Amino acid sequence: MGMSIFLSKSFTKAFIGALGYAIAVLPVSAANAENYRVTDQAAYKKAVKALQPGDTLILANGEWRDFEMVFEARGTKDQPITLRAETPGDVIITGRSNLRIGGAYLIVYGLTFKDGYSPGKEVVSFRRDSNTLAHHTRFTENAIIDFNKPDRTSNDQWVALFGKNNRVDHNYFAGKTNKGPTFAVRLNTEESRANNHRIDHNFFGHRPPLGGNGGETIRIGVSDYSRTRSDTLITRNYFERRNGEVEIISVKSEGNRISENVFYESRGAVVLRHGGQNTVSRNVFFGNGVSDTGGIRIINENQTVTGNYFEKLRGTKFLSALTIMNGVPNSAINRYHQVKNALVANNSFLDVASVGFAVGADEERSAPPLDSAFKNNLLVTDSDMPVSVFDDISGISFSENISNNAAFAPYGAAIQPEIDLVRAENGLLYPPQTGKFSSVGAPRDLVPVKRSETGPSWLEKPAQKIKDARVIDVSSGSELSQAVLQSLPGDSIVLSGATYDLEAPLVIDHALTLRGASSASVKAQLKSHGPSIFILKEGARLTLENLVLGATDNNKALLHAKAKNYRGAYSLAMTDIVVAAPAGEALPIPVLDTDAETFAEQITLDHFVIRDWGGPVLSLSGEGLAGWYLADDVTITNSVFENLGGPLVIFGREGRDESTFGPRFSLIGSTLTDVGQKDYALYLNAIDGLILRDNHIVRSGAVYIRRRVLGMPFSIADTVFQQSPKPQVFDEAGKAMDLVQNGAGK
């Protein structure tokens, strides 16, 4: 697995004497303080009971397995009590383990939770039990990595903050794949409210899409307590590729500040979901053109969004760089309160796909924003439709904005077609500091937190980008198998021979390209005598180009996305691929088969040709999975499907949850002839976004489309149905909807 590889290679051991480090980072112990070094669980339990203010309890280096730790003690402001690793990074807590903390003035330092899972609801909990919470406690320089329950639908949290005045800082969190927020601030009793917690300088590394609700990174409160104050500060953290679901931070309480954090290529948004009087200021969002990268979404009263910087974000609708939602009149506490008195000022929106007002307007969400202001913002974008408005926005006053894009003229923006942006020393783009420009956009004194300033000092983070790729040439099946085994993320393997016979499937678990040599006179053909040619594991980013995929009687599929437990998403891109069926027999197997525990971020087929095949091409049925589904985005372009048992695609999903990015399906510029004549040519049950354009569908079966959440792009245009039934479109409840070709979808 990708994550395990980087850990074993790059965990740097900090050979710093315990005392030396303690002096550098932690309060100096008093002269009479004791150090207890323990090597087993029994000794730990005994030592905890003896702890006095100023003492330190040291876990000896090594593996601690099946360790349900309770750290209950009472230090003082000047003499806290510390639980720490002997050497940070060398104390590994694994198996069925967790940590419950109760008391006051405690410090937990240098622990690593890895490759296990909590038998309870939390991995690290700031309460021993409901009567004994932790206060004035610091959790610093620890790591929680791949610590997941075996079943992705079981819910837990990696860190649950209770009590008051706690600090969680300089920790590393990455790889959560089961349901539940990575980090939760809990407000269920008075003792945990108005808590003054500080969450700072943590590194939140990759969280793959969950494919359902509950993939947040941080949640503050829940809707039941959302009218109470939390007063939590989230500052100078680094959020990298936090792709779990549409909410990266879900604020469900009042009085919180989210300030000076960096969001890097994170698919999702900071969402002021419930509760008012929150401030989101001076944060930096770098989307780098990655799909579904979002900004800030506003719901409820008295929210302030100022001084933020958004660059190259590609999210739309709920994931726009800025989304101001419509509310529900007299909303129930768990729905959408109307936006009132929101201030959105001095933000820079640079090369973003969308800014949206009154988003989510529908029969239920019919209350547009009121008494709000959008001013002094800088909007520089060449997007065709940079503003989306879904209802009356007379309740927002627009003033003193500047944009290069005439689309913003109705929104209080002076239009200046040429705006020269220069990257300043802080890494951010600014216009010239003259005249009216000096009062718009993000402040010039922003200092985005550096990646290196976050996380534990003892832990080397994985590289942010894939290293320069190697290109490896192979001429036989055995060479190919070897090359795949030894490949590193980002490598390309070039197939210059004609045929590649494989004894067993190629197992892919990282970014890898297999490409037929462009100089070859015939496309290289792959064939496997195992159950499939490829097995796609979590983390696979497989690109296939210019190849023939052959089938044998042993095959159960040509590609098989395989997992017993969900441990992360995969993606698949196929370009210039021909599928060769054995002569004279139409194998009734899918080209891509997917286990119910897998999830694809993206599947693309371009210039893909398949004829005389007995089964479906893409089998992505999430039927019976209660809200979970198997692929976010499937896009097929310029492809040919002829004489298939079909369907071309089987897609399934249940429920109405809006926490996910998809599912979405596009079929463009393609021909289907004699596909799924007996039943379905396309079976899409159910999807959010759909584009069918410029296709030719001949003598094929039914096209079944059940829409789920409305509001995503949906259009059927210039698609010819010849001797084939017209598509049947149904709403979420299964009621037939009118089909309008070439009409704008709603």
Ligand code: CA
């Ligand atoms: Ca959510």
